Amino acid sequence: MPDIRAVFAIFSTIALLSIILGVLLLPLAQHYMKSTRSVKDFFRTQLGYYAASLLLANTFVSIAG
Numbered sequence: 001m002p003d004i005r006a007v008f009a010i011f012s013t014i015a016l017l018s019i020i021l022g023v024l025l026l027p028l029a030q031h032y033m034k035s036t037r038s039v040k041d042f043f044r045t046q047l048g049y050y051a052a053s054l055l056l057a058n059t060f061v062s063i064a065g
Contacts, residue, residue, distance in 0.1 A: 016058060019051040 012054075012058060015054060019054065023051075
């Protein structure tokens with residue numbers, strides 16, 4: 001049975017990578033689809049607030065060791 005901390009670390013990493021991938025792909029989608037949305041618009045949504053808090057929390061956990 002895997003350690004529960006390892007399971008949550010994997011889930012956290014997957015969540016972070018999906019958020020980072022989404023933020024990185026947003027300008028490409030804007031360019032190819034001629035969308036008016038931007039990265040700033042993403043961080044003004046509820047999902048953006050969650051993403052920002054997740055990134056901030058993971059930063060603090062990483063600094064704490």
